[in-house]
Amino acid sequence: MHKFEGKYAIATGGTDGLTKESVIRMAREGLSGAIIAGRNEERGIKAAEEIKNLTGCECYYVQTDVSKPEDIVNLFKVAKSKIPTIHILVNGAGVCPSMPIETIDAQEWDRVMNINLRSMHLCILEALKFMKPQKYGKIINVSSAAGRIGGTESSIAYSASKGGMITATKCYAKAYGVYNINVNGICPGAIKTNMITDFTYTNAPESLIKQIIPLGRLGKVEDCSGVISFLASNDSDYITGCSIDINGGVFMN
Incomplete structure (x- = not known):
């Protein structure tokens, strides 16, 4: 299957977890080139090599701290020198600190918002230029x-920050549909990645997980990568402003 032939993608947070798996999925489906961004250089270089070795897709890593606007500008500048254009943007960078409410000061609040929410906006502004x-x-x-x-x-x-992403997704979709740009999102529940270690039921016994999650299991990164691949493809041409729930039935919209 080559539904992404001739297409190029950029993914923040693409060095690990479900976002990396999504790049692998698209690359296996014909993606011509990809840029993955993250802070950890060793992990990023390894991830880019893994994607290329597994799929044959040209994949480049750009060290990026998405909390820094200048790093985001540089990411897209480097992308322009590596790939012809950008058809697909996956905003996957994020942090999930576990802290009591009354210990979260202005600095920590801003840190989370800048990484999870502001970086999405700044990446979209850069991607729109393409x-x-x-x-x-x-x-x-x-x-x-x-x-x-x-x-x-x-x-x-x-x-x-994640609630803000859902609402902002609708705003971008309304603003840029006229340019044939689809803006959608996913809302994963408990997926087996490094980020979910803060959730209380991550290490819960199977009997409790089955009580909490109707499908009776934690999610896998593959449960998300297929949905991202769908939203990145022409199969989703008439879908925009939508955030798809992937949570095993914990929340049903």
């Missing part, structure tokens, strides 16, 4: 079930 002139683009924002229903008491900043 997508608007070519009248084509697929933007996928990785939000969370916590943005729908609230997370734990210790993840208030994370939950607020």
Whole structure:
């Protein structure tokens, strides 16, 4: 299957977890080139090599701290020198600190918002420079079930940032549909990645997981990568402003 033949993608947070798996999925489906961004250089270089070795897709790593606007500008500058254009943007960078509400000061609140929410906006602004002139683009924002229903008491900043992503996704979709740019998102629940170690039921016994999650298991990164691949493809051409829930039935919209 080569539904992404001739297409190029950029993914923040693409060095690990469900976002990396999504790049692998698209690369296996014919993606011509990809840029992955993250802070950890060793992990990023390894991830880019893994993607290329597994799929044959040209994949480049750009060291990026998305909390720094200048790093985001540099990311897209480097991307322009490596790939012809950008058809697909996956905003997958994020942090989920576990802290009691009353210990979250202005600095920590801003840190979470800058990484999870502001970086999405700044990346979209840069991607639009490619997508608007070519009248084509697929933007996928990785939000969370916590943005729908609230997370734990210790993840208030994370939950607020992810709720903001869901709402902002609708705004971008309304603004840029005229340019044939689709903007959608996903809202994963408890997926087996490094980020979910803060959730209280991550290490819960199977019997409790089955009580909490109707499908009776934690999610896998593959449960998300297929949805991201769908939203990044032409199969989703008439879908925009939508954030798809991937949570095993914990929240049903």
